[in-house]
Amino acid sequence: MTMDKTFNAAEAEARLSKAWIEGGAFRAGANQSRDESFCIMIPPPNVTGSLHMGHAFNNTLQDILTRWHRMRGFDTLWQPGQDHAGIATQMVVERELAETNMRRTDFSREDFVARVWQQKEKSGGTIIEQLMRLGASCDWDRNAFTMAGAPGDTRHGHEASPDFHYAVLKVFVDFYTKGLIYRGKRLVNWDPKFETAISDLEVENIEVDGHMWHFKYPLAGGATYEYVETDEDGNVTLRETRDYISIATTRPETMLGDGAVAVHPDDARYAPIVGQLCEIPVGPKETRRLIPIITDAYPDPDFGSGAVKITGAHDFNDYDVAKRNGIPLYRLMDTQGAMRADGLSYADSAAKAQAIIDGAELSEAGVDQINLVPDAYRSLDRFEARKAIVAAITGEGLAVMHDVTRTDKESGAEITETLPLVEAKKIMQPFGDRSKVVIEPMLTDQWFVDSAKIVEPALEAVRDGRTQILPEQHRKVYFNWLENIEPWCISRQLWWGHQIPVWYGPKERSPAGGGDGSDATVERMEFCAPTPAAAAELAKAYYEGDYGIIVEGQGAASSEQPVIQLVRDPDVLDTWFSSGLWPIGTLGWPQETEELARYFPTDVLITGFDIIFFWVARMMMMQLETVKEVPFHTVYVHALVRDEKGKKMSKSLGNVLDPLELIDEYGADAVRFTLTAMAAMGRDLKLSTNRIAGYRNFGTKLWNAARFAEMYGCKPAPMPETLIQTVNKWILGETARTRIAVDDALGQYRFNDAANALYAHVWNVFCDWYVEFSKPLLQGEDGPAKAETQAVMAWALDQCLLMLHPIMPFITEELWGSIADRPKMLVHGDWPMFGTEIADPAADAEMGWVIGLIEQIRSVRAEMNVSPKAKTGLVMVAADGSARTRLETNWALISRLARVESVEWAEAEPSGAVALPLPGATACLPLAGLVDVAGEGKRLEKALGKLGKEINGLSAKLGNEKFLAKAPEDVVAEQRERLAEAEAEALRLRRAQERVAALG
């Protein structure tokens, strides 16, 4: 069978992929021949996701390491799986519903979740197929899912996944029991689109054009004070009588919820009015609220007016100030970011708020009933309300005014107008990273992980090197975030996810009338347990006495005894809480599985920098808290794949390269090799199709080299004990050096170095030289030499295939199979382990000499415009015998590649010849008649110029006593040697110059 002229990537990739998977080539432990294990956890892509360039990059690197270890006989597992991706996935389904004008609330929770499971079945397999097309050698039989085992689980596509749901709930319960998780009413980031709380990390602060309005808060009862501004030296710059305090805000709609105005305690301007009341200038005049002017360290006297309105329920800074000063928190908005319409009437609310100012005490729930949104603004969207409020205040003359001078277009006169002070300002505004809508700080009940309590081991593990972060610059980022860790809000008001395993019952032990749980939202008992039955057990113990316990959704009461109804917390957990358990969860924890024992802690995590906080840090904390071990020994953080201009790939820019389209066009190997070759640690890569095409050509080159080998019958065969041919000895050494370089590079996660070493070896050494050198031997009459070369050629090619396989699995597997029938596929090939013991220094030196000679002859011929077809003679002036031996043993090679047809030996260099310096000899090309005298003169001139510079530099250095005294001996010796060589060559060049001059 002869090989096809080209590699048919599309056909071969599909066929080989199938063969690997059906043959179980990727199973955990496949090809194992040693004790050590090697395990990588895939960063689980979203179930609804599809493969983008980042995935392609990330998974290529993981696959390289996995294949490399598998070939080296490690007990290897690359664990695949998907993430349920709470918000992202629910969003997909809700969007679909929206097309038919339906909402999630049109369904029961159970039905909606069932729809999401259907969606998951529909699209969950896509990314797996795409990863398979990339060649990812995951153990697909173990495909896991972060919501496996949760109610409604269809097990589709992740049949073997452990009960992840149980593991997640168990960790929640454990953390709860240990006091690491708590529930409380806190100000959280609220996404009005998805109507859920989100964590700090899910908020993107983006600079937008905003406005800062300045409004007057009149002092109560028309009081006045003398407002005095001074400059740095204490000189009075402004003195006026005011009956108001000036307040700046970028969000006027929140004024309705103000609880106080704060000034800095040292701010002399406002000292006269501290303790007084001022009026919020919004709403029906007769019921405007009065709020106190207080002091707090928070306001910066140098910013704005120096006075800050305190809206505790709608701003994070204000929240802290309010907490410190006992200022009530008034919630103004509903879950969709519209102004509230629920709760008490405005009049009642204002009255109650006033009562609080006057000293009345209200329960938390009582305060929440207060709705300070006037009727005119109720139900308005927050941005509509903002407009209306600004208009109302301005119309009433309570905006701070300032003079604006402009030049009238028609008359050219300068006109000064007094206008409301509205500063156009760049402000950092928070947006939901998924919803892209403005996030609202919102006062709600949420669950939190008290991260500060579990952070220390995660810091310590990186500090002491149990977990290594590469590249190292990311360590700082990691430390910095963890050292300043904030509580992690883990509850989400969604339906898709792990429902929080907490059940509520009435606080009182004697629920009158059977305890219908009507006040359960106010004061209640929490029962945290991984299952409803366990929760009921806990409740039974608490409600000691003769109660029946009814757990939500677990059937009705049967007896006549009083009944306690347990209601489950409706919220689900942040996706990252469950993916934070990915390493142990996929290995079957909390069962003590064999996999856990073999593969945990895992070896390396390969991930993008964008999820260091989201995921890596959380995994560290959660694994260390749960099983007291680091989840992985190394974190390799890769950079971003950008477009060829360095722009981030984005749909809106339209510069997205689809890895699947690239695979279709260039083949998976070309895409993989490109990404690998560009994977310099810590540096973004700019991907261009041009580059991919180049590496596709590399595959073709390899293919053709194999065709050449096949053509000359180079089949894998035992090599002779002793090699005779120098080229064959030499290629062994070259191969060994490459093997060392590749292993070295991969061992240090220097993927680009590995790729480049292989590229250079295959193309520049194997193809450019060895294949060419082999031709006279393979085509010649010398039987033993031919046989030896065939065997060595086959061997050297095999080594190329073996070493390239982790990066280019398909073409190498295809070649491996077409070269010979083998006991094992290449995917299970035995990675070369030989070192330089198989090299032969004498052969290396000899081939170096031969290559040098050929290159010099070619160079001269090209520059002299000698026709490539013309053959020339060669005159050798030998300084010692070794040169003669070298030339004669390699004459066939030299003659062919340098196109010289004869050689004669002379005592002196003939005139009219170009002299080429070599170790131990001078090679002379008698090109009389062919020589372009002027050209040769120029060439020599140039070469001498270069040499002159080098000689000057070296002599200066060697003339420097300090250098001789302080530099290491070997460096001095090396410089001396270089100087001697340079001088010798310069001498030869000068003699050649003379001869050329004589010719002219």
Add this chain to the structure above:
RNA sequence: GGGCGUAUAGCUCAGCGGGAGAGCACUUCGUUGACAUCGAAGGGGUCACUGGUUCAAUCCCAGUUACGCCCACCA
């Protein structure tokens, strides 16, 4: 406001205390049966700037400039 990163050939980037490299692009030449998705030869760089350390700096240190990224509550 903090923190980090990057400046090397026309382009994209490796490298890194003692001889400036690769790929692409460019120029010239080439259909010798592996390969024109190729071969051979070649041009091209005060390694951003300024100081310092050193016998020696593209590389280490400090500063400057430009660009990029991350984090952060200035109303």
